[in-house]
Amino acid sequence: MKAEDVKTIGMMGGGVMGGGIGQTLALAGYKVIIRDLTDELLEKTRSSIVDGRFGLKGGVERGKVTQEQMDAAVANLSYTTKMVNLRDVDLLIEAVPENLELKRTVWAELDSLVKPGAIFATNTSGFAIGELNKAVARKDLFLGMHWFSPANIMRLVELIHAPETSEDAVKALEGVCEKAGKVSVRVKDAPGEYGFIANRIYYAAVAEARKVLEQGIATEDDINKAMVYGFNWPVGPLAMASGARRGFA
Ligand SMILES: NC(=O)c1ccc[n+]([C@@H]2O[C@H](COP(=O)([O-])OP(=O)(O)OC[C@H]3O[C@@H](n4cnc5c(N)ncnc54)[C@H](O)[C@@H]3O)[C@@H](O)[C@H]2O)c1
Numbered sequence: 082m083k084a085e086d087v088k089t090i091g092m093m094g095g096g097v098m099g100g101g102i103g104q105t106l107a108l109a110g111y112k113v114i115i116r117d118l119t120d121e122l123l124e125k126t127r128s129s130i131v132d133g134r135f136g137l138k139g140g141v142e143r144g145k146v147t148q149e150q151m152d153a154a155v156a157n158l159s160y161t162t163k164m165v166n167l168r169d170v171d172l173l174i175e176a177v178p179e180n181l182e183l184k185r186t187v188w189a190e191l192d193s194l195v196k197p198g199a200i201f202a203t204n205t206s207g208f209a210i211g212e213l214n215k216a217v218a219r220k221d222l223f224l225g226m227h228w229f230s231p232a233n234i235m236r237l238v239e240l241i242h243a244p245e246t247s248e249d250a251v252k253a254l255e256g257v258c259e260k261a262g263k264v265s266v267r268v269k270d271a272p273g274e275y276g277f278i279a280n281r282i283y284y285a286a287v288a289e290a291r292k293v294l295e296q297g298i299a300t301e302d303d304i305n306k307a308m309v310y311g312f313n314w315p316v317g318p319l320a321m322a323s324g325a326r327r328g329f330a
Contacts, residue, residue, distance in 0.1 A: 082171060082200050082222070083249070084256020088112060091170035091195070093187060095126030095160070098204055099176040101232030104130045104137065107157040108150060108233070109261040114159050114166055123160040131155065135231040169196055172257065174226060176204040181212060188216040188223075200250050202226035207275035210243040220245035225270070226254055227277055228263075238263045239277045243270040283318075290318040 088111065092103045095117040103126070107113045117123050131137050137154060140146035146154075159166075167173060173195055177187055184203060191201065201223045203213055214223040225241030238258045242251050251267065258265035268277045276284070290304050299307070305317020 082198055082253050084253045084260070087171040087200070087253060087257055089114070089170045091116065091167040091173040092176065093167070093173060093191065094176040095123055096176065097230060098228060098232060100126045100129050101135065101230065102174060102176060102204065102228055103158060104154065105233045105261050107154040108146065110157070112157050114161055114170065116161050116164065116167055118162065120162060123162065127160060130158065135233055164190065164194055167191065168194055170199055172200045172202065174202045174204060179206055181208055184208070184213055185216040188213060192217040192219060198222070200253055202254060204228055206280065207277065209272040209274070210241050210246070210270040211272045214243055214245065221247040222250050224250055224254065225277070229279070236262070236264045237279060238265045239268050239279065240265050241268045241270055241277055287318045287321070294319065
């Protein structure tokens with residue numbers, strides 16, 4: 082499967098990430114089928130994609146998206162509770178809750194259902210790909226695709242490859258990221274570590290900021306100011322961690 086062969090994308094899970102990723106990919110011209118457990122959950126997904134804080138309507142109001150682009154994205158999206166509707170997708174992205182057993186169960190089911198040759202990408206925040214790919218036979222087509230929240234705004238996507246992942250699969254996802262206006266980076270799978278590049282570095286900085294605070298050598302406000310004015314961070318490490326800005330998982 083090459084990037085240009087990817088036309089239809091299945092999204093497993095229509096929560097915060099599944100909705101945002103689905104929205105982004107539909108806007109980029111892909112047909113996207115979002116699968117979640119109930120019609121009520123899918124209605125929430127649909128409404129957050131269209132009317133939500135980072136949704137399409139707001140994008141049109143802010144001049145980021147034209148009405149035509151929004152209409153095309155809405156037409157590209159479909160919603161289902163039925164697994165069988167994912168059978169013919171070219172790429173399947175999984176964004177179910179961060180639970181290793183759940184993800185493995187979901188992937189095993191998808192592996193037996195989805196057509197051979199389709200690429201499998203997990204949006205796990207940190208599980209090793211070598212732990213998740215145990216659930217599937219197509220290990221060459223299995224990799225991590227770690228988006229950041231809100232997915233339609235944050236530009237980074239980390240692509241995590243295990244030793245079994247094929248170069249073609251990584252390249253195909255690089256092409257998908259590029260078409261969706263994202264910046265992708267490659268990361269080698271590191272079993273035993275949780276997280277990839279950005280979150281590992283970010284949480285290390287937050288831990289150090291907390292240590293500085295605990296040592297009583299600077300106030301929370303001054304620690305935040307130090308990073309904002311010394312390193313041009315958009316917001317200080319303790320402001321981010323306290324939820325002043327969300328979306329770091
Ligand atoms: N929220 C973030 O900022 C963020 C950022 C990057 C990565 N992630 C990762 O993305 C994944 C999803 O996170 P989220 O924040 O979107 O979670 P969420 O709880 O908002 O959404 C998960 C969705 O998956 C659905 N689900 C559960 N089991 C399912 C199944 N068998 N089939 C289909 N859908 C199912 C749930 O009903 C829910 O709607 C996690 O692995 C998380 O670690 C989250």
